[in-house]
Structures are given as structure tokens and as C-alpha cells.
Amino acid sequence: PAIRTLEEIRKDFPLLEREMNGQPLAFLDSAASSQKPNAVIQKIARYYEQEHANVHRGVYQISQEATTAFEEARELARELINAPSAEEVIFVRGTTEGINLVASSYSRKFIQQGDAVLITAMEHHSNIVPWQMACEAQGAELRVAPINDAGELLLEELYAMLDDKVKMVALTHVSNSMGTINPVKSIISRAHTLGIPVLVDGAQAIPHMKVDVQELDADFYTFSGHKMFGPTGVGILYGKREWLDAMPPYHGGGEMIKTVTFEKTTYNELPHKFEAGTPDIAGVIGLGEAIRYMNSIGHGRIQEHEHNLLAYATEALSQIEGLRIIGTAQDKASVVSFIVDGVHPYDLGALLDKQGIAVRTGHHCTQPLMDRFGIPGTVRASLAFYNNQTDIDRLVAGVKRALNMLR
Numbered sequence: 001p002a003i004r005t006l007e008e009i010r011k012d013f014p015l016l017e018r019e020m021n022g023q024p025l026a027f028l029d030s031a032a033s034s035q036k037p038n039a040v041i042q043k044i045a046r047y048y049e050q051e052h053a054n055v056h057r058g059v060y061q062i063s064q065e066a067t068t069a070f071e072e073a074r075e076l077a078r079e080l081i082n083a084p085s086a087e088e089v090i091f092v093r094g095t096t097e098g099i100n101l102v103a104s105s106y107s108r109k110f111i112q113q114g115d116a117v118l119i120t121a122m123e124h125h126s127n128i129v130p131w132q133m134a135c136e137a138q139g140a141e142l143r144v145a146p147i148n149d150a151g152e153l154l155l156e157e158l159y160a161m162l163d164d165k166v167k168m169v170a171l172t173h174v175s176n177s178m179g180t181i182n183p184v185k186s187i188i189s190r191a192h193t194l195g196i197p198v199l200v201d202g203a204q205a206i207p208h209m210k211v212d213v214q215e216l217d218a219d220f221y222t223f224s225g226h227k228m229f230g231p232t233g234v235g236i237l238y239g240k241r242e243w244l245d246a247m248p249p250y251h252g253g254g255e256m257i258k259t260v261t262f263e264k265t266t267y268n269e270l271p272h273k274f275e276a277g278t279p280d281i282a283g284v285i286g287l288g289e290a291i292r293y294m295n296s297i298g299h300g301r302i303q304e305h306e307h308n309l310l311a312y313a314t315e316a317l318s319q320i321e322g323l324r325i326i327g328t329a330q331d332k333a334s335v336v337s338f339i340v341d342g343v344h345p346y347d348l349g350a351l352l353d354k355q356g357i358a359v360r361t362g363h364h365c366t367q368p369l370m371d372r373f374g375i376p377g378t379v380r381a382s383l384a385f386y387n388n389q390t391d392i393d394r395l396v397a398g399v400k401r402a403l404n405m406l407r
């Protein structure tokens with residue numbers, strides 16, 4: 001098929017045609033949640049109109065069709081991350097639930113008093129708090145690997161924090177606040193020399209780059225559907241079978257059992273062992289469609305386009321007097337975060353909103369990272385493959401106009 005132009009691709013996203021405050025919309029907040037293509041919206045509508053029934057239960061045709069569509073989505077997700085088998089692909093509500101599942105279930109079995117969990121200074125709250133809770137419950141210590149002023153991990157310091165007390169390393173693939181791409185493959189390989197498993201928070205990686213969990217040798221890899229052009233309320237947790245088999249169930253209920261008596265319950269096989277209750281069937285099917293859509297654009301094209309746009313935005317914003325970019329790592333994806341001397345990020349964000357430019361301001365669920373930089377928050381513009389140069393030009397002009405009003 002002919003390669004579609006960016007303008008054609010943008011037309012797949014009805015929300016991008018909206019106005020905001022009487023201006024055409026420049027949507028630069030895809031790191032918080034991306035917009036949805038028609039293919040996904042229609043898939044979900046069609047499911048509810050024609051194909052809805054509960055999965056894995058009914059003998060009747062519609063239930064079997066729903067089950068087939070549901071399991072097709074699992075296979076699409078498996079293929080997306082190159083997981084060895086679909087049984088290692090668990091449907092969860094999102095990255096937050098994926099991390100909570102592992103932190104809760106893994107720690108009950110494998111983390112004891114006096115052990116430690118290692119995270120990093122740039123984690124999202126959802127990759128901090130579940131580990132704090134698990135460490136508190138087990139009497140373990142939470143260690144935090146530091147970063148430099150560019151927002152890059154200090155690898156030697158991180159490696160020095162790994163010892164036989166550490167029972168898990170949990171870190172983000174791409175920082176949601178700075179865009180830093182972490183060298184997760186090297187870190188995983190180093191952790192494995194000590195027999196330590198690694199969980200990777202892939203929420204900000206999957207929408208932007210090709211991820212291969214086997215190549216990374218990640219023990220757990222989790223991400224959210226709504227940041228990758230799919231619906232809210234659904235996400236993926238990949239886990240190596242050896243860990244998932246050894247871990248106790250997270251939620252109890254229907255679907256996750258093999259047999260139940262009041263005396264004893266035996267648990268179902270993977271992936272069902274970790275999928276208690278009726279899942280978000282429409283969400284899963286919509287997520288499958290989002291993967292098909294991303295595949296139709298192609299990861300190579302997505303990566304190249306966003307890389308060029310990020311460089312363009314970084315260059316243009318850097319010209320603005322008093323503007324400081326937070327996160328200047330060598331290896332970055334899709335996010336440009338900044339502060340301006342003497343201007344509160346919120347005021348800047350509000351003036352951008354008036355001009356039809358959607359950015360996020362604040363701590364981006366990374367308060368400890370903001371503390372590390374001694375700032376209350378940033379203005380964050382984040383990209384997806386549907387953004388164009390006009391979006392960036394409008395951001396830059398919008399910031400200049402806002403600063404003229406604020407200064």
C-alpha cells in the first residue's frame with residue numbers, strides 16, 4: 001500500500017480536528033494520554049453493537065466470537081513485544097495495576113525482612129509507591145539510584161547499589177517527565193549476573209519505539225493501552241513464565257481458579273491465574289485494534305518522525321531567553337519539559353491553553369524528581385506520531401506570546 005501522508009494520518013484522529021478556546025487544537029499531551037484513531041473508536045462501538053458477550057464461558061456463538069476477538073488481541077500484544085508465549089501476556093487495567101500486581105504478589109513470596117528493592121530517582125509515582133508499600137509490608141529497604149543534571153542514570157552508582165540483598169530492580173524505560181531513554185538492556189544484564197529480576201515500566205516507551213522483551217531479557221514489562229492509541233482502563237503485564245508460575249495470585253475470584261471448595265482452591269493456568277473476574281473486554285479488543293493501527297504506520301516511521309520533531313522543538317525552545325529544558329539526556333524520546341525563570345509553569349500552561357495549545361504542567365507524578373531539580377514542576381510538551389511541525393511552531397510562538405504577557 002502507498003505510504004500515507006501525515007495529513008492523512010491526522011485525519012484518522014477525530015479529536016485533533018476539534019477547536020480549543022476558539023483556536024485549532026495543538027495537542028501536545030500524549031504522554032498523559034494519547035488520542036484515538038477512528039479504527040479503535042469504531043471497533044469498540046461495533047463490539048458493543050454486535051459482538052458483546054462474556055468471554056471464556058458461553059457455549060453459544062456470540063460468546064465464542066467475543067473470546068476469539070479477546071484472545072486475538074492477546075496475540076497482537078504478544079507479537080508487539082515479542083513475548084515468547086501469549087500465556088505470559090496478562091491483561092491488567094494499566095501500568096499502575098501491572099506494577100502493583102508484581103510488587104504485591106512477587107514481594108509476598110520473594111522479599112523478606114532485610115532485603116531491598118532498587119528503583120531510580122526518575123520513577124513515576126506508580127513505580128515508587130507500590131514498592132514502598134511492599135517494602136513496608138515485608139520489612140525491606142527501598143534503594144534509589146541517582147541521576148545527573150541532564151536527567152541520566154548514574155550507572156556506576158546504580159551498579160554499586162546492587163548486592164545480594166536486592167531482590168528486584170524496577171525502573172522506567174523512558175522517563176515521562178524528561179524523555180530520558182534508560183539503557184535498560186545493560187541494567188538487566190548486570191542485574192541478572194546477581195540473579196536479580198528486573199521490572200521495566202514501559203508506559204512511555206511502547207507508543208514510541210520497538211520493544212522486544214526477549215532481546216531486553218526483561219523479567220516483567222508493563223504498559224498502558226491509553227498511551228498507545230487504545231482505550232483507557234486496559235494495559236498489559238508481560239512476565240516470564242518462571243516468575244508468573246512461582247508467584248501467588250493477586251486477585252481472587254472467577255476465571256483465576258481451577259477448582260473451588262470451601263476448604264481449598266486450586267488456581268488456573270497462565271494467563272488466567274492473574275485475570276480474576278470479567279475483564280475489560282471492549283478495552284482489550286480496542287487495544288488490539290490500536291496495535292494493528294500502530295503496525296500499519298510502522299515503528300520505524302514513528303521513531304524517525306518523532307525524533308526529528310523532538311530535535312526541532314528542542315532547538316526552537318532553547319532559543320527563548322530564560323527558558324531551561326529539564327532533561328537533556330543524549331538519548332531521549334518524545335518529551336520536552338521546561339521551566340522559565342520567574343514564571344510559574346501553571347501560569348504558562350494556562351496561557352497556552354487560551355491559545356489552543358494543550359500541554360501538561362506540574363510534577364507529572366514524579367515529585368521526587370522535581371525535588372531533585374529543586375523545582376515545583378515543569379511545562380511538558382509531549383509528542384506522538386500525529387504531531388506535526390505546525391504544532392511545534394504554535395507552541396514556540398505561544399510560549400513567546402505568553403512570556404510577553406507574564407514578564
Ligand code: PMP
Pocket residue numbers: 031032093094095096097124126127172174175176201203204224365
Ligand atoms: N509510568 C509512567 C512512566 C507513566 O508515564 C505513567 C502514566 N503517566 C504510568 C506509569 C501510569 O500509567 P497509568 O496511569 O496508565 O496506569
